[in-house]
Amino acid sequence: MKEYKILFTGTMGAGKTTAIAAISDIEPISTDVQNNDPSLPKSHTTVGLDYGEVALGPDERLRLYGTPGQARFAFMWNILARGALGLVILIDNSRPDPLGDLRVYLKGFADCIGTTACVVGVGRLVGHPSPGLDDYAALLAQAGHTCPVVEVDVREAGQVRMLLDLLLLQLECTVA
Numbered sequence: 001m002k003e004y005k006i007l008f009t010g011t012m013g014a015g016k017t018t019a020i021a022a023i024s025d026i027e028p029i030s031t032d033v034q035n036n037d038p039s040l041p042k043s044h045t046t047v048g049l050d051y052g053e054v055a056l057g058p059d060e061r062l063r064l065y066g067t068p069g070q071a072r073f074a075f076m077w078n079i080l081a082r083g084a085l086g087l088v089i090l091i092d093n094s095r096p097d098p099l100g101d102l103r104v105y106l107k108g109f110a111d112c113i114g115t116t117a118c119v120v121g122v123g124r125l126v127g128h129p130s131p132g133l134d135d136y137a138a139l140l141a142q143a144g145h146t147c148p149v150v151e152v153d154v155r156e157a158g159q160v161r162m163l164l165d166l167l168l169l170q171l172e173c174t175v176a
Contacts, residue, residue, distance in 0.1 A: 001059050002061070003061050004056075006084065008090060014091060014123060015123055017050045029050065078111075085171065088163050091136070099139055117170035119150070119166045122136060122150070150166070
């Protein structure tokens with residue numbers, strides 16, 4: 001059996017747990033606990049990882065891992081990034097500084113981005129149209145990264161699969 005690892009990362013509330021649950025063939029494993037930080041608007045937060053699986057065929061499987069979003073759990077980022085075939089960075093456009101959030105993840109996953117495929121999914125653009133996708137693409141280009149930036153609703157399985165398709169397409173292009 002061939003197994004491939006895909007990593008989902010982004011801020012708390014960006015949709016990592018939801019994205020994995022939307023497409024996993026198994027009941028996702030989650031390490032969500034009650035959020036005790038009153039400054040954060042969520043009742044629960046991931047403190048370790050999220051995990052799900054997607055069968056690609058009878059002998060191939062994607063293992064989906066979600067990182068904790070809070071910076072205090074950043075020590076888990078490098079652990080989870082080991083062996084990742086691709087990285088999905090999820091950004092919540094309704095946050096106060098979503099471009100700043102992207103910078104945090106570009107820095108935190110610099111080694112991973114340098115060796116794997118990467119895609120940025122921007123959520124909550126409806127009602128929060130600024131910054132736009134072009135602003136994210138410009139920030140990525142300025143940082144020396146070329147990866148797709150797309151609007152995404154992680155509650156929709158088809159849109160999460162699109163993110164994975166974009167990752168796999170990048171990998172096919174680098175191999176060819």
